[in-house]
Amino acid sequence: MKRGLWYKVVVRDHDGKVLSRENRRSRSMLGNWYRILYAHMAATSTSLIRTDGIDRGVINFGDNWKFVAAANEDYMGVVIGTGVAPVTIDDYKLESQIMQGTGSGQMRHLASTPGWPSVAGSNCDFLTSRTFLNNSGGSITVRESGIYCRVKGTTYYGYACIVRDVLATPLDVPDGGSITIDYTLRITA
Amino acid sequence: MMEGQGKRTKRTAIEALSFEARLSYKVEVTDKDGRVVQYEEGPSHSYVRQWNEILHLQAAAIYIGGGGTVKMTDGSTESNAYYSVRSFASNAGIGIDRSGLRVGKDSTPVSINDYALGAPIAQGTSLDQLEHQLTYFTAPSVAGPVLSFTMQRSFVNHSGATISGIREIGNYIEFTGSMLGRVALGFRDVLGSSFNIPDGGAITVTYTLKVIV
Numbered sequence: 001m002k003r004g005l006w007y008k009v010v011v012r013d014h015d016g017k018v019l020s021r022e023n024r025r026s027r028s029m030l031g032n033w034y035r036i037l038y039a040h041m042a043a044t045s046t047s048l049i050r051t052d053g054i055d056r057g058v059i060n061f062g063d064n065w066k067f068v069a070a071a072n073e074d075y076m077g078v079v080i081g082t083g084v085a086p087v088t089i090d091d092y093k094l095e096s097q098i099m100q101g102t103g104s105g106q107m108r109h110l111a112s113t114p115g116w117p118s119v120a121g122s123n124c125d126f127l128t129s130r131t132f133l134n135n136s137g138g139s140i141t142v143r144e145s146g147i148y149c150r151v152k153g154t155t156y157y158g159y160a161c162i163v164r165d166v167l168a169t170p171l172d173v174p175d176g177g178s179i180t181i182d183y184t185l186r187i188t189a
Numbered sequence: 190m191m192e193g194q195g196k197r198t199k200r201t202a203i204e205a206l207s208f209e210a211r212l213s214y215k216v217e218v219t220d221k222d223g224r225v226v227q228y229e230e231g232p233s234h235s236y237v238r239q240w241n242e243i244l245h246l247q248a249a250a251i252y253i254g255g256g257g258t259v260k261m262t263d264g265s266t267e268s269n270a271y272y273s274v275r276s277f278a279s280n281a282g283i284g285i286d287r288s289g290l291r292v293g294k295d296s297t298p299v300s301i302n303d304y305a306l307g308a309p310i311a312q313g314t315s316l317d318q319l320e321h322q323l324t325y326f327t328a329p330s331v332a333g334p335v336l337s338f339t340m341q342r343s344f345v346n347h348s349g350a351t352i353s354g355i356r357e358i359g360n361y362i363e364f365t366g367s368m369l370g371r372v373a374l375g376f377r378d379v380l381g382s383s384f385n386i387p388d389g390g391a392i393t394v395t396y397t398l399k400v401i402v
Contacts, residue, residue, distance in 0.1 A: 065247035
């Protein structure tokens, strides 16, 4: 089987100097990813708990999996948090998400745009990346990351957590600094 | 009994154990009385680039005119692919051989750039043709840290003769471009042994899609 998800995390200070890095294979593509896939492959619907904790299901629909996110949007795209609870297959949100803003414990969410898949040798990589700026006035420790995407049930639009990782090492982002998360979905033939 | 039949083969899954998102297959040939005469299971090696390209259409919400490019199973390229309700659809009906699970005779190793089976078997009852049954799915189920679902299709041989030399399996997935119902290769596997389907018999392909945290 030649398919996997990797993440890379880079923390910088206010001068852009790299303070820490983490580069690992994600173990945490969640059940919701495959529930959406099933709905599309089988052209049907199935149950799915959204980030609001409510099971409104998912049907095959054009907007599903959308995780391109504009600046300031903290409900879609790559997201980060401070939670440390071990990942489970039915996780439906980050344990403790860091929200958009400049208040205490908040970070500014920049735009998140998935790149075009690229082929090199026998690999096909699909990268999505997002940077978060800490202008809160204090240091913030990041311990988890993930991806939220758009989903549609039979009636309602909403958002689903499809990836969640607990970082191997908590990463302190100083005031004025930033943290960048890259997720790469790689297929190898 | 034909050469290669009666064997039960389990291909090495060691490398699969190191990945959290697993795809595996099972292939079974039965004779006209329903007896299993040949069997193989193993880890799939073979998502191909179109899988990520169609996922990208969805994730980035590539709209009409957004430059989405996906190579189709006929070898031509759709350059106006966009996100759609049909992305990844594989629920092919009876007699439909343009989408869903397929079988073929080519044994060329899988490449990331594969866009079709090398020598797919067509729908029908003529020489070297198979009757394509429904591609159907089991719903996702969770057991401990695992979520999985399966897709399965049977192909019946009413050609009047044994069809020998089945070496490849794969899935043709739909997407949307300048027209509805575009089709691309999603994954392909070359089997460890050659499969022979007696007249009146059938070959059944089952893929299991699984994620483990």
